Amino acid sequence: xxxxxxxxxxxxxxxxxxxxxxxxxxxxxxxxxxxxxxxxxxxxxxxxxxxxxxxxxxxxxxxxxxxxxxxxxxxxxxxxxxxxxxxxxxxxxxxxxxxxxxxxxxxxxxxxxxxxxxxxxxxxxxxxxxxxxxxxxxxxxxxxxxxxxxxxxxxxxxxxxxxxxxxxxxxxxxxxxxxxxxxxxxxxxxxxxxxxxxxxxxxxxxxxxxxxxxxxxxxxxxxxxxxxxxxxxxxxxxxxxxxxxxxxxxxxxxxxxxxxxx
Numbered sequence: 001x002x003x004x005x006x007x008x009x010x011x012x013x014x015x016x017x018x019x020x021x022x023x024x025x026x027x028x029x030x031x032x033x034x035x036x037x038x039x040x041x042x043x044x045x046x047x048x049x050x051x052x053x054x055x056x057x058x059x060x061x062x063x064x065x066x067x068x069x070x071x072x073x074x075x076x077x078x079x080x081x082x083x084x085x086x087x088x089x090x091x092x093x094x095x096x097x098x099x100x101x102x103x104x105x106x107x108x109x110x111x112x113x114x115x116x117x118x119x120x121x122x123x124x125x126x127x128x129x130x131x132x133x134x135x136x137x138x139x140x141x142x143x144x145x146x147x148x149x150x151x152x153x154x155x156x157x158x159x160x161x162x163x164x165x166x167x168x169x170x171x172x173x174x175x176x177x178x179x180x181x182x183x184x185x186x187x188x189x190x191x192x193x194x195x196x197x198x199x200x201x202x203x204x205x206x207x208x209x210x211x212x213x214x215x216x217x218x219x220x221x222x223x224x225x226x227x228x229x230x231x232x233x234x235x236x237x238x239x240x241x242x243x244x245x246x247x248x249x250x251x252x253x254x255x256x257x258x259x260x261x262x
Contacts, residue, residue, distance in 0.1 A: 016208035065092035076157030
């Protein structure tokens with residue numbers, strides 16, 4: 001890992017955090033009772049959604065690596081869960097470089113120990129918030145060459161950013177820094193596929209102090225404005241594949257897509 005030392009910020013264990021709730025949903029142990037309390041109240045489908053998100057990331061990142069993309073900017077990384085993104089892409093391109101970003105201090109602690117690159121490539125980590133895209137890009141430029149294509153990964157992140165916080169504008173600001181031939185990988189919780197479950201999930205996260213902004217398919221598609229969605233387009237997480245064999249059919253309340261930046 002090629003990272004500049006960062007101060008160890010304190011971890012707030014009195015409030016739930018999306019990265020730690022996600023870790024609990026994936027069966028991880030790097031969370032606290034306040035995070036577990038949120039997870040326990042969620043419907044069983046929430047665990048399915050976390051797994052489906054992770055599997056979509058694996059397929060999308062691996063496919064992009066086979067297309068020659070060797071630079072990745074992963075925002076909303078979450079607590080490391082093997083295989084991590086750099087392990088997926090460096091299996092295809094050992095020299096690939098990956099910059100991870102998350103705003104939870106616990107992710108930094110684990111990243112320093114677990115997000116270790118192959119010798120041929122590089123990994124880096126920055127504790128930062130997607131709502132400050134300039135800071136993220138400024139740091140990422142130390143590792144990634146923004147004159148060559150970069151894959152921007154936003155997995156299950158933007159439904160934590162409201163319209164009032166300008167979710168679409170944040171993604172546009174990030175995309176605008178990337179050269180032609182780059183790609184956006186994005187998954188996002190749907191508000192229009194399983195409305196009853198959505199209402200329950202939003203309410204339980206709110207009890208833990210976490211606001212959610214699930215969106216309809218047209219609202220999610222707006223994140224890809226001006227880009228070319230690759231086949232199969234914007235679909236559910238379990239329907240997205242770019243290889244010759246589709247994953248097993250399974251319902252999903254998550255929209256997912258990969259698009260090429262013109």
